[in-house]
Amino acid sequence: MEEQKQKMKILCLHGFRTSGKFLQKQISKWDPTLLLHHFHMDYPDGLFAAGGKSDIEGIFPPPYFEWFQFNKDFTEYTNLEECISHLCQYITNNGPFDGLLGFSQGATLCALLLGYQAQGKLLKEHPPFKILVSISGSKFRDPSICEVAYKDTIKVKSVHFIGAKDWLRLPSEELATAFDDPLIIRHPQGHTVPRLDEESTEQFRNWIANILFQSNGSISNKEHEVKNIGETMKGDDENQETPKEFQNKIINNQMDASEFAKHEKELEVREEIRA
Numbered sequence: 001m002e003e004q005k006q007k008m009k010i011l012c013l014h015g016f017r018t019s020g021k022f023l024q025k026q027i028s029k030w031d032p033t034l035l036l037h038h039f040h041m042d043y044p045d046g047l048f049a050a051g052g053k054s055d056i057e058g059i060f061p062p063p064y065f066e067w068f069q070f071n072k073d074f075t076e077y078t079n080l081e082e083c084i085s086h087l088c089q090y091i092t093n094n095g096p097f098d099g100l101l102g103f104s105q106g107a108t109l110c111a112l113l114l115g116y117q118a119q120g121k122l123l124k125e126h127p128p129f130k131i132l133v134s135i136s137g138s139k140f141r142d143p144s145i146c147e148v149a150y151k152d153t154i155k156v157k158s159v160h161f162i163g164a165k166d167w168l169r170l171p172s173e174e175l176a177t178a179f180d181d182p183l184i185i186r187h188p189q190g191h192t193v194p195r196l197d198e199e200s201t202e203q204f205r206n207w208i209a210n211i212l213f214q215s216n217g218s219i220s221n222k223e224h225e226v227k228n229i230g231e232t233m234k235g236d237d238e239n240q241e242t243p244k245e246f247q248n249k250i251i252n253n254q255m256d257a258s259e260f261a262k263h264e265k266e267l268e269v270r271e272e273i274r275a
């Protein structure tokens with residue numbers, strides 16, 4: 001419990017007609033030293049029960065959920081305001097959260113929350129979010145939403161995973177332009193939480209290392225504690241810890257290889273899940 005309090009807290013929103021547990025399973029294919037060892041990840045279920053067939057039926061057990069409903073052109077939305085109110089209440093009750101992570105419909109919602117918060121439309125009492133991890137996200141297409149949420153560049157550190165075969169590749173590219181200096185990590189897969197090759201893993205690891213280095217909180221792991229990072233940066237020049245040095249500390253916190261391999265094998269069956 002004490003360790004969780006010292007970690008940055010991330011709210012994770014799943015894709016359409018899946019579940020929080022399924023997103024947790026999807027993320028488990030990544031090296032645990034990237035996220036799981038350094039962040040407390042919260043995976044709630046969508047507000048509404050799935051209103052139709054889920055693409056993961058037979059792959060992952062129900063129940064399945066959706067955050068809101070939409071027309072085929074993604075220009076009209078049903079229950080979106082109710083969904084946003086629900087998420088704001090969840091964030092208030094279970095936060096504060098340092099950042100957001102989402103896949104597909106969940107990523108699209110995450111970006112909307114960030115844009116709305118930046119414009120003072122919601123979560124006025126909640127501290128500004130610091131980070132976004134977007135996987136196959138997109139912008140909303142209703143002009144009345146776009147004029148508010150994406151009015152100004154969103155100054156949140158963001159990383160965007162974009163697949164070469166993803167049917168949302170172009171909308172994902174467009175979403176990334178809404179953010180200040182986004183990191184874009186491309187992969188050859190489709191609409192899925194991708195497996196990361198060595199280069200992508202290193203890109204993501206560097207991004208996370210800088211996030212942790214710049215945070216003012218305390219971060220602990222199995223080997224040691226790095227306390228008051230901000231105070232470390234204030235010391236004498238010869239004693240200052242650089243982001244690269246801090247990154248090396250993160251890399252040294254190795255995963256349990258057998259456990260990670262187990263997750264990898266379990267998720268080998270199907271990668272191209274449209275969620």
